[in-house]
Amino acid sequence: MLAGEWLSGGAGRKTTWGFLDDGAKKDVRRALLKAVAIPGYQVPYGSREMPLARGWGTGGIQITLSLLSPEDVVKVIDQGCDGSVNAVNIKKFYERVGGVETTTDTREATLIQTRHRIPEERMDAGQILVLQVPYPEALREVEPSEANTRRMHAEADYARMWLHLYEDVVHYGEIRLAYRYPCTVNGRHVMDPSPIPRWDVPKLHMADTLFLFGAGREHRIYAVPPHTRVEPLEFEDHKFRVEDFHGKSCSRCGATDTFLDEILGPDGTRTFYCSDTGYCDKRRR
Amino acid sequence: MGYVAVQGGREAIERACDLYESSRSGRNSSPLGLDQIREQLPLAVDRVMGEGGLYAPDHAALSLRQAAGDTFEASLLLRAHRATLPRLAESLDCSSSSMRMVRRISSAFKDVPGGQVLGPTSDYTLRLLDFEILEDPLARRQLIRDRLFDGRIDEEEVPDEFPRVVELLRAEGLVEDVETGEDEPFDITRRSLVYPAPRSARLQAMARGETGGMLFLAYSSMRGYGHIHPTLAELRVGYVPLLVRNPLTGEDVVAGEVLATEADVVSRFSDPEGQPRFHVGYGMCFGQNEVKAISMGVLDRCMRAATPSSPAEDQEFVLSHIDGIESMGFSNHWKLPHYVDFLSDLDRLRKAQEVDRARR
Amino acid sequence: MHNIAVMATIEEHRVFRTILQAVSRPGTVHRLAPTPTRHLESLSLFARALLDPETSVAAASTGSVELVTEIAKGTGCRIASMDVARWIVAYATSADGVCAKVSRGSPDYPDESASVVYLVESLSETGGDIGWSGPGIPVVRRPSIPGLDRNEWRSIRHANSSYPLGVDCFFLDPQGRIVALPRSTRLQGDV
Numbered sequence: 001m002l003a004g005e006w007l008s009g010g011a012g013r014k015t016t017w018g019f020l021d022d023g024a025k026k027d028v029r030r031a032l033l034k035a036v037a038i039p040g041y042q043v044p045y046g047s048r049e050m051p052l053a054r055g056w057g058t059g060g061i062q063i064t065l066s067l068l069s070p071e072d073v074v075k076v077i078d079q080g081c082d083g084s085v086n087a088v089n090i091k092k093f094y095e096r097v098g099g100v101e102t103t104t105d106t107r108e109a110t111l112i113q114t115r116h117r118i119p120e121e122r123m124d125a126g127q128i129l130v131l132q133v134p135y136p137e138a139l140r141e142v143e144p145s146e147a148n149t150r151r152m153h154a155e156a157d158y159a160r161m162w163l164h165l166y167e168d169v170v171h172y173g174e175i176r177l178a179y180r181y182p183c184t185v186n187g188r189h190v191m192d193p194s195p196i197p198r199w200d201v202p203k204l205h206m207a208d209t210l211f212l213f214g215a216g217r218e219h220r221i222y223a224v225p226p227h228t229r230v231e232p233l234e235f236e237d238h239k240f241r242v243e244d245f246h247g248k249s250c251s252r253c254g255a256t257d258t259f260l261d262e263i264l265g266p267d268g269t270r271t272f273y274c275s276d277t278g279y280c281d282k283r284r285r
Numbered sequence: 286m287g288y289v290a291v292q293g294g295r296e297a298i299e300r301a302c303d304l305y306e307s308s309r310s311g312r313n314s315s316p317l318g319l320d321q322i323r324e325q326l327p328l329a330v331d332r333v334m335g336e337g338g339l340y341a342p343d344h345a346a347l348s349l350r351q352a353a354g355d356t357f358e359a360s361l362l363l364r365a366h367r368a369t370l371p372r373l374a375e376s377l378d379c380s381s382s383s384m385r386m387v388r389r390i391s392s393a394f395k396d397v398p399g400g401q402v403l404g405p406t407s408d409y410t411l412r413l414l415d416f417e418i419l420e421d422p423l424a425r426r427q428l429i430r431d432r433l434f435d436g437r438i439d440e441e442e443v444p445d446e447f448p449r450v451v452e453l454l455r456a457e458g459l460v461e462d463v464e465t466g467e468d469e470p471f472d473i474t475r476r477s478l479v480y481p482a483p484r485s486a487r488l489q490a491m492a493r494g495e496t497g498g499m500l501f502l503a504y505s506s507m508r509g510y511g512h513i514h515p516t517l518a519e520l521r522v523g524y525v526p527l528l529v530r531n532p533l534t535g536e537d538v539v540a541g542e543v544l545a546t547e548a549d550v551v552s553r554f555s556d557p558e559g560q561p562r563f564h565v566g567y568g569m570c571f572g573q574n575e576v577k578a579i580s581m582g583v584l585d586r587c588m589r590a591a592t593p594s595s596p597a598e599d600q601e602f603v604l605s606h607i608d609g610i611e612s613m614g615f616s617n618h619w620k621l622p623h624y625v626d627f628l629s630d631l632d633r634l635r636k637a638q639e640v641d642r643a644r645r
Numbered sequence: 646m647h648n649i650a651v652m653a654t655i656e657e658h659r660v661f662r663t664i665l666q667a668v669s670r671p672g673t674v675h676r677l678a679p680t681p682t683r684h685l686e687s688l689s690l691f692a693r694a695l696l697d698p699e700t701s702v703a704a705a706s707t708g709s710v711e712l713v714t715e716i717a718k719g720t721g722c723r724i725a726s727m728d729v730a731r732w733i734v735a736y737a738t739s740a741d742g743v744c745a746k747v748s749r750g751s752p753d754y755p756d757e758s759a760s761v762v763y764l765v766e767s768l769s770e771t772g773g774d775i776g777w778s779g780p781g782i783p784v785v786r787r788p789s790i791p792g793l794d795r796n797e798w799r800s801i802r803h804a805n806s807s808y809p810l811g812v813d814c815f816f817l818d819p820q821g822r823i824v825a826l827p828r829s830t831r832l833q834g835d836v
Contacts, residue, residue: 017651018658021369026697027475029661030731033695034756036668037813037827039780043756044477049364054614056621067665069658079625086621088295116625125670134618145601147480154752173640178629186780186829188809197629206783210669217611219477225669225829228780243632262628275625475699479754 019097020065024048028066028221032212035223040185041153042136047219057090059214060113060132063221067128068098068111075102075109080117080259080275087115104278116179118200120258120276123209125226131194133215136222138182138192158190161233169238181240184231185224193230199242199259204230250274253283309353322346331544331572332356336609337363338474338493339370340543340571357495357613364610377528377537381547382446384523387573391450392517393551399447404522405573450519451549451565460551460563463589480601487588487600491581492570495609502607503580506587506597513590513598515566515583518549522573544572550582556591564589653693661694668813668825672777672786674770681821684764685712688734688817691762692716696732701725705735705743705761712764730759737765737792737816742800744812755809758828762815766791768822776833777826785833788824790816802832 018025024046031045050058064074076091078084082104090113091102103109106119115132123129139149142160152158161182168175179195183204193201194213204211204224211224224230234240249256251271258279260272274280310316323330323346333345337360345363352358388404391397403409417425454460463484470485473493478486491499506513524542531538550566566586568578583597590598597603606612660677667675681687696702698721704713705727713734717724727733727746735743743761750758772789775798793816805811811828 016369017654019369021371022654023372023475023697023699024368025657025661026695027699029665029695030700031756032665033668033760033813034758036665036781037811037829038755038809039829041755041809044479044754046473046475046477048368048474049361049610050368051365053361053617054611055616055618056614058614067658067662069662070655079622081622083295084622085298088298092295115621116623128665134615145480146605147601150480150753172637173644174633174637176633176637178633179626195623195626197625199629210665217615225781227783243629244636259625260628261624262631 017098018065018068019093020048020062024062025066028062031221032063032066032223035212035221036210036225038189039224039228040183040189040191040222042215042220042222044219045221047216050216051093052090054217055134056086057113057115057132058216059218059221060115060130060216061090061093061214062216063130063212063214064094064111064113065097068094068100070099072098072110073101073103073108074098075104075106075112075278076114077112077117077119077276077278078115080119080261081277083277105282106276106278116195116197117259117275118196118203120274120279122203123207125208128210128212131196131211131213133192133194133213133220134217135180135192135195136213136215136218136220138180138190140192141177141182153189156188161190165233165235169235175238175240182233184229184233186228187231190233191222191224191230197243197259198232198240201230201232201240202242206230245272248272250280253280255280255283309351317350319343319346319350322349328573329354329356329359331574332496332577333359333363335571335574335577336360336493336495337367339363339367357609360495361610361613374529374532376540377530379525379528381521381523381525381545381569382449382452384447384521384525384545384547385542386447386521386523387544388522389447389519390517391519393450393519397450397519398453399444402447447521449549451551454518454551454563458562460565463565478604480604482600482604484585484589487604488567488569488581488585490604491568491584491607494577494581494607495612496574496577496580498607498609498612499580499584500576502597502603503583503587506583506595511587511590511595511597512555513564513566513583513587514553515550515586516552517579517582518551518565519547520549520575520578521547522575546570546572546574546578548575548578548582550579550586552586656690657694660690664691664694664815664823664825667815667823668781668827670781671779671825671827671830672770672782672788673824674768674788675823677817677821677823679821682819684736684817684819685715687819687821687823688712688716688762688764689719690821691815691817691823692720692722696720696722698723700732701730702732702734703727703730705733706739706741708736708739709734709764733759733761735761735763737763737790737797740793740797742796744797744800744804744814747804747812749804749807749810749812752810755811758810758812760813760815762817763790763793765793765816765818767820768816768818768824774834777830778833779830781827782830790824798832801826804828805830 027046031043034043050061074094076087078087094100106121111128113130137149142164143149165175179197180192181198181201182190183193185191206227208226210226213222232240245260250273252273255274258274261275263271323342330342330345333356334340348359348362389402465484467483467485471483473486473489525545526539527541527543528537529540548568551563554561564586566582568581570577587597588600593599663675663677677690701723702713703725704710733747747759769789773787776785776787778785805828813828814826816824
């Protein structure tokens, strides 16, 4: 036997279809079912190491690999962009281990994995959105210990989070939380929706689509099923507001109803483009 | 638009990978042999095996070469490879008293049953750069070998078993018994850690922990952030047998040997309620990695403090932050684009500035 | 063309995808595969996608012991007692209020609870007299779950009365159809 053959486990051993071994997939699947059954609750699971660094989407990848089918058409985006370095890398990985087709068109995709954005086009019941999550715990903002935050969720004790928001209003006249905006799911669990901008938070509420959240480094999986209440924390006299793009439009496609990236020019001018590049391309065609 | 260009991203990434591969493999130097890495950088190989959680010296050597010597990356490569391997069997408990000893010292006693065995160590070398090993000719290596093995070892004199110093102390009632209260060890590779974590989970997390991170925390405790005053009852480096039960015959068989470092730490008695006895801490990791085993022993003791009063005594603080693969990955992830989040932050700042102006 | 092992893996992926859709949309009927004609076949498809030596299974009553033994053999799943097992297999007609006897998780870890797989006769999306509402259900659904008596419905409702503690239920029929009833679903009507 050649040295390379021996090191890789022998010529007969091939990486299984979908890369993950059976035990890993089943662990993720069992966690996913619990996550859907308890919307917004973080299910611990035995997160496996992926051939990507921790913090680079390993949670999302484990979910996608556990439910991938050869018929799937997969879209991967990062900050809304299909061509972003890490998105391209992950997409390449799925083509290699699952032989799936990929797309940049939200409507064509059956499975979308994303980091920090939800596509602009409304997704339907046949589609699943997998979100990569760096911090699964919304309460980490106010409490560093996992043992304590778990207890707070158990008792539905969210007083410190509310106080945190209230203090912001008092000190700054505004809630400073920009992305990762905490939401109450199904009237019970406060959830971190991943670092999506506030713009995307309303898309989680009563959607037709299943949303799955994977935090590989933190070993947590959670979910928002379709037709589930997702309500951002807000005060009666201080309502939740999305980012303000009033009077601005995309310099490529002219859209005035999308989340816009701000690009600085050398002369200090600002130009705006759709963050959802797939949607922008489609509008220009 | 640099690294988020809509078109051409894929090609740029492929070229970046090629550039890495080209700079890693050197210009004209001959490729590093795995045997060279394994035999001449054994401590790096050992460290990577421990942090990668896979005892596989050849794979560790390959990963070090592929990672251009970065132990974080090399451990990640090894652990990611580990994740694709089937679990064939579970090894049986084994006592380190049957360790095939390479090195064994106790700093608690001048001499101990079985004796102090210094073994291979740089502890007593003068830390001067040795320009004589620039060439390191075969003749020189042979000379050292001759000096070492020229009829000086009398096999009769080497004991088969070395009693553990901490067990001798225990027999005299001088050290505590640590109850784990566990029938089956927790396995953090298949279940997420929960807090408070059982001792088996704490030990497993530390055995895979990053050497530098563990040293940092243990050192903070030794220096004064904490009340643990450790003594190294024993430090051992040697080969322990890997025992597996044959599923067909039910017979226990030795499937191989694993080089490991083990540290027994005892610390000052501190329980005013109970019987006065030394506390113990235990460290063990793959390969020869003494700094890590000692740090682990100290941290094991620290995390059992009755009332945690310093970072090293807070098990959640320690266990959540010692994994090199997780901490390295997350620190590096800040290199990924974050412009959507940043724009959202800008929106909040501008709004707050508006409010601020209106208030003034 | 894929070899047999890969084909089996891919089938597991498809089956799991179906189970995930079912639990995301409680009360809707899905089909794990077109082939089954017996309960054992439906249950095997379900089990192969989810069970392995890391989890445990129990029979709700003597009626389902044989099935559970088969499933444990096929997946390597451990057989455990009913109060600790993570998966419970029950024939609807002899389930005997099983949900009252199984683990509902703890306040810190409500996910450490049992899931009950009920084996029933032909499932359909309408015709039931109990209204289902909650996450995944835009308008009240009334699926028909044949063979489940009042006592059983009461044990399910009781098990899920202190959400998020609870028991998640799956109903399988011999033709490979599946309906899911997660703990988040509220049951209306005379139970």
